Amino acid sequence: MRSRGDTVHLEGHAKQAIETGRNRLVLAGCLVGLAFAAVGARVVELSALRGHGEPAVATASPGTDLAVGRADIVDRNGLLVATSLRTPSLYADPTEILDPEDAAFRLSTVLSDMNPAETAAKLSSDKRFVWLKRSLTPREQQAVNSLGIPGVHFMDEWKRIYPQGSLTAHVVGFTDIDDRGIAGVENSFDDLLRGGREPLNLAVDLRVQHIVREELARQVQTFGAIGATGVILDADTGETVALVSLPDFDPNVAGQMDPDSRFNRATLGVYEMGSTFKIFNTAMALDAGTVGMRGGYDATHPIRISRFTINDDHAKARWLSVPEIFKYSSNIGSVKMALDVGTEGQRAFMAKLGMLRETAIELPERGRPMVPSPWRPINTMTIAFGHGLSVSPLHLASGVATVINGGIRRPTTLLRTDIPSPGERVISERTSRDMRRLMRLVVEEGTGKKAESVGYMVGGKTGTAEKVGAGGGYKRKALLSSFVGAFPMHDPRYVVLVMIDEPKGTKETYGFATGGWVAAPAVSRIIARAAPLLGVAPVNPEAPEIRRDLMIEQPAEGGKRLASF
Amino acid sequence: MRRSTILWFLIATCLGVALFMVKHEVQQREEQLAALHRQILASQEAIHVLEAEWSYLNRPERLEALVRRHLNLVPMDNQKIGAVELLPMRLPPAGAIGDMPVDGLAPTLAGGPPLPVGRPLMLTRETRR
Numbered sequence: 001m002r003s004r005g006d007t008v009h010l011e012g013h014a015k016q017a018i019e020t021g022r023n024r025l026v027l028a029g030c031l032v033g034l035a036f037a038a039v040g041a042r043v044v045e046l047s048a049l050r051g052h053g054e055p056a057v058a059t060a061s062p063g064t065d066l067a068v069g070r071a072d073i074v075d076r077n078g079l080l081v082a083t084s085l086r087t088p089s090l091y092a093d094p095t096e097i098l099d100p101e102d103a104a105f106r107l108s109t110v111l112s113d114m115n116p117a118e119t120a121a122k123l124s125s126d127k128r129f130v131w132l133k134r135s136l137t138p139r140e141q142q143a144v145n146s147l148g149i150p151g152v153h154f155m156d157e158w159k160r161i162y163p164q165g166s167l168t169a170h171v172v173g174f175t176d177i178d179d180r181g182i183a184g185v186e187n188s189f190d191d192l193l194r195g196g197r198e199p200l201n202l203a204v205d206l207r208v209q210h211i212v213r214e215e216l217a218r219q220v221q222t223f224g225a226i227g228a229t230g231v232i233l234d235a236d237t238g239e240t241v242a243l244v245s246l247p248d249f250d251p252n253v254a255g256q257m258d259p260d261s262r263f264n265r266a267t268l269g270v271y272e273m274g275s276t277f278k279i280f281n282t283a284m285a286l287d288a289g290t291v292g293m294r295g296g297y298d299a300t301h302p303i304r305i306s307r308f309t310i311n312d313d314h315a316k317a318r319w320l321s322v323p324e325i326f327k328y329s330s331n332i333g334s335v336k337m338a339l340d341v342g343t344e345g346q347r348a349f350m351a352k353l354g355m356l357r358e359t360a361i362e363l364p365e366r367g368r369p370m371v372p373s374p375w376r377p378i379n380t381m382t383i384a385f386g387h388g389l390s391v392s393p394l395h396l397a398s399g400v401a402t403v404i405n406g407g408i409r410r411p412t413t414l415l416r417t418d419i420p421s422p423g424e425r426v427i428s429e430r431t432s433r434d435m436r437r438l439m440r441l442v443v444e445e446g447t448g449k450k451a452e453s454v455g456y457m458v459g460g461k462t463g464t465a466e467k468v469g470a471g472g473g474y475k476r477k478a479l480l481s482s483f484v485g486a487f488p489m490h491d492p493r494y495v496v497l498v499m500i501d502e503p504k505g506t507k508e509t510y511g512f513a514t515g516g517w518v519a520a521p522a523v524s525r526i527i528a529r530a531a532p533l534l535g536v537a538p539v540n541p542e543a544p545e546i547r548r549d550l551m552i553e554q555p556a557e558g559g560k561r562l563a564s565f
Numbered sequence: 566m567r568r569s570t571i572l573w574f575l576i577a578t579c580l581g582v583a584l585f586m587v588k589h590e591v592q593q594r595e596e597q598l599a600a601l602h603r604q605i606l607a608s609q610e611a612i613h614v615l616e617a618e619w620s621y622l623n624r625p626e627r628l629e630a631l632v633r634r635h636l637n638l639v640p641m642d643n644q645k646i647g648a649v650e651l652l653p654m655r656l657p658p659a660g661a662i663g664d665m666p667v668d669g670l671a672p673t674l675a676g677g678p679p680l681p682v683g684r685p686l687m688l689t690r691e692t693r694r
Binding site: 538 | 610613614615617618619620622623624625628629640641643644646648
């Protein structure tokens with residue numbers, strides 16, 4: 001061993017080898033050092049310099065919002081109409097079941113609607129998954145759990161619940177067992193409801209809907225009718241505040257419903273409306289200028305065309321002014337008015353009013369009007385008093401809204417809208433004002449007196465149509481009695497339509513089952529009950545400004561004029 | 566040499582312990598957070614169920630039946646709805662009634678502004694009956 005102080009001097013070959021080794025070491029050291037420097041720089045960069053690499057405030061992990069199967073549906077005041085609740089569903093894995101017969105028997109002791117034989121067959125199949133029962137109640141779940149059968153499991157599922165029951169059945173519709181909307185709004189907004197979290201806001205007001213439904217049910221019962229429909233529209237926005245069709249069903253147990261009750265008379269059914277169409281006929285003639293409010297027609301003789309005779313139900317057999325034709329619901333006068341406008345004019349007017357196409361309502365159940373093709377002069381004559389063109393009750397209500405709101409047609413909607421669509425003009429504002437007066441006249445002194453609701457200035461038109469029988473002819477005993485009106489008539493805000501299907505006259509109505517006797521009283525009661533909820537204040541009918549707005553001149557033949565209010 | 570080794574060893578141990586404590590704390594808080602989230606979800610679901618029940622109990626049909634059974638309420642008579650304008654204004658002071666001027670203004674009180682006299686209630690055809 002050499003002492004520490006000694007230096008070794010190597011010469012030649014050995015020195016060169018050591019020199020090479022050192023150089024290599026230095027190089028390797030440099031490389032490693034560089035790598036460490038890079039790592040260190042990166043650490044500094046990430047931790048100190050890059051502040052935005054990590055958010056300054058930690059946020060809660062997602063999933064704090066309850067993910068429901070389908071979005072809720074609420075009415076215009078935010079009350080729940082449809083919602084989804086989590087319910088347990090019972091399924092089984094047959095391969096795990098030891099004794100299918102016994103398991104099925106024991107399950108049937110706690111689940112009353114379960115058939116042991118069917119269940120046993122399901123449990124002995126060789127599948128890995130069979131549904132036993134969907135949507136159990138908590139009590140049933142507890143009972144099944146305490147049976148302790150191996151191979152029987154629960155799975156949470158979302159079940160659609162309709163807390164309002166049958167009240168909104170035809171509007172909201174229902175879903176199938178797999179939560180797909182198959183009727184009503186549930187179907188037309190299926191994608192939106194399935195993806196969304198925000199509730200769908202309907203224009204329907206549940207309180208008003210209830211009033212309409214109750215009054216309709218009362219009329220159906222009193223007059224032994226087979227059905228009824230009622231609609232309330234906001235005249236200025238086209239929103240559907242109430243839409244009822246009787247008979248209805250409970251969407252919570254949609255599977256057990258009678259097919260007849262699924263039929264939506266308000267939007268899917270198309271009917272010949274009868275005299276209520278004279279609103280459109282008169283508006284058309286006034287707007288076209290073929291006759292004025294002071295004009296009139298001779299209604300002395302019935303009109304005969306081919307094998308038909310057009311007669312008046314409340315025949316006056318004299319010259320009638322336009323207000324009188326409307327008030328007495330004269331078919332002869334109406335036909336003459338329509339003939340003056342002409343077939344083409346009538347068809348164009350009906351098209352502009354939306355009577356020849358489906359309504360815009362957001363429901364899959366929309367009836368297509370039955371339009372005469374070709375549109376002959378005889379059709380022009382019958383359409384003048386509401387026969388020969390079948391439309392849904394909603395068409396009628398929406399048309400009346402157009403006529404009285406100043407002449408603007410807006411699409412009817414089931415959704416609450418804050419900004420109404422601009423719409424398109426169908427008749428002039430002047431014609432609209434005249435129509436308001438005429439409709440008020442019908443309630444004041446015409447066929448619709450029973451629709452009056454003091455203070456609310458109801459106006460409207462009655463209609464009684466005979467239904468087309470199976471053989472094609474009209475059935476005299478099967479009537480569609482309707483009243484379509486609006487209130488308050490000096491500044492219309494809501495359109496109300498009530499239609500009773502096949503009412504039978506009673507002793508109180510002296511055997512009559514016409515619109516004025518059957519539908520008009522329901523309208524009166526609906527308005528009296530619903531107007532305070534809709535924010536319409538009653539007015540003094542004698543107030544001068546209201547008398548002025550609704551004043552009408554009823555000229556007699558020869559220029560004598562009678563002022564009427 | 567020996568001292569510095571001990572120092573470094575101590576520092577390393579302290580850091581290790583601190584790191585462990587921080588990690589433990591974070592873990593605990595995360596568990597707490599998850600528990601809170603579960604609780605929030607459970608509460609939201611409970612609220613959801615209660616909302617459904619609330620609207621079920623608030624069906625107009627049911628409320629009407631309950632009102633009929635337990636209360637004396639009847640549908641509002643529209644004759645009983647008035648407007649603020651129909652209310653008479655404040656009556657003039659009792660002493661001033663004797664010399665009521667004819668121009669519709671109550672006598673002024675010591676230079677005060679004239680008080681309007683109450684307008685008579687407008688009667689409709691129905692209320693007069």
